[in-house]
Amino acid sequence: KNQVEQSPQSLIILEGKNCTLQCNYTVSPFSNLRWYKQDTGRGPVSLTIMTFSENTKSNGRYTATLDADTKQSSLHITASQLSDSASYICVVSTGEGNYTGNQFYFGTGTSLTVIP
Amino acid sequence: NAGVTQTPKFQVLKTGQSMTLQCAQDMNHEYMSWYRQDPGMGLRLIHYSVGAGITDQGEVPNGYNVSRSTTEDFPLRLLSAAPSQTSVYFCASSDPEGDEQFFGPGTRLTVL
Numbered sequence: 001k002n003q004v005e006q007s008p009q010s011l012i013i014l015e016g017k018n019c020t021l022q023c024n025y026t027v028s029p030f031s032n033l034r035w036y037k038q039d040t041g042r043g044p045v046s047l048t049i050m051t052f053s054e055n056t057k058s059n060g061r062y063t064a065t066l067d068a069d070t071k072q073s074s075l076h077i078t079a080s081q082l083s084d085s086a087s088y089i090c091v092v093s094t095g096e097g098n099y100t101g102n103q104f105y106f107g108t109g110t111s112l113t114v115i116p
Numbered sequence: 117n118a119g120v121t122q123t124p125k126f127q128v129l130k131t132g133q134s135m136t137l138q139c140a141q142d143m144n145h146e147y148m149s150w151y152r153q154d155p156g157m158g159l160r161l162i163h164y165s166v167g168a169g170i171t172d173q174g175e176v177p178n179g180y181n182v183s184r185s186t187t188e189d190f191p192l193r194l195l196s197a198a199p200s201q202t203s204v205y206f207c208a209s210s211d212p213e214g215d216e217q218f219f220g221p222g223t224r225l226t227v228l
Binding site for chain 1: 120156157158159160161206208215216217218219220221222
C-alpha cells in the first residue's frame with residue numbers, strides 16, 4: 001500500500017535552533033518527493049523537489065535529503081525563525097510523465113512551532 | 117499573476133443545502149485538482165481534471181460534482197451538504213510536467 005508517514009507529528013523549538021523533520025514512504029513507483037510549507041490558513045507552498053538521483057537539495061535555510069534505498073527523506077531547518085512556524089508536508093509522486101490526479105501521496109504533516 | 121484563487125474563503129451551510137466552491141487559475145495549467153484537508157489526515161483527492169471537458173474521480177468523490185468548461189475554472193459542487201463534509205477545501209493546478217502543484221488559499225466549510 002502506498003503510504004507517506006511523517007514524524008514527529010508536532011515540534012516546538014526555540015528561535016535560532018535547528019530541527020529535522022522526517023518522512024518515510026512506501027510509494028512505488030517513485031518519481032519525486034516534495035516538501036511543502038503550509039502556513040496557518042493558507043495553501044501549501046513547495047519548498048524543494050528531489051528526484052531519484054538527488055540526495056540533497058537546499059533552499060535557503062531549508063535542506064532536504066533523500067535516501068531512495070531506504071525510502072526516507074528529511075527536511076533540516078537551520079537557525080529557525082518565528083516565520084518558520086507552519087505545517088510541513090511531504091508529498092511523493094508516482095508520476096512518470098503522464099499526469100494523473102491520483103499520482104500524489106501526502107503525508108499528514110509535521111506542525112512546527114518556533115517560540116521566542 | 118494571481119495564481120490559484122478560491123472563493124469563498126469561509127462558508128457555513130445547513131445540512132441538505134447545496135453550494136459551489138469556485139476555483140480559478142491564470143497560469144494556463146491544464147491539470148487541476150480538488151482536495152479536502154481534515155485534522156490528522158493528509159490531503160485527500162476529491163476530483164481532478166487533465167483539461168477542459170475532462171474530469172475524473174479521486175479518492176473521496178462521493179457527494180461532490182465537478183465540471184471543467186474552461187482551462188481557467190474548475191468549480192466544485194456540493195449536491196446536498198452533510199456534516200461529514202465539514203473540512204478545508206483546496207484547489208490546485210499543476211505545471212505542464214504535472215509535478216509541482218500550486219495551491220489556492222482554501223475554503224473553510226462548516227456544515228451544521
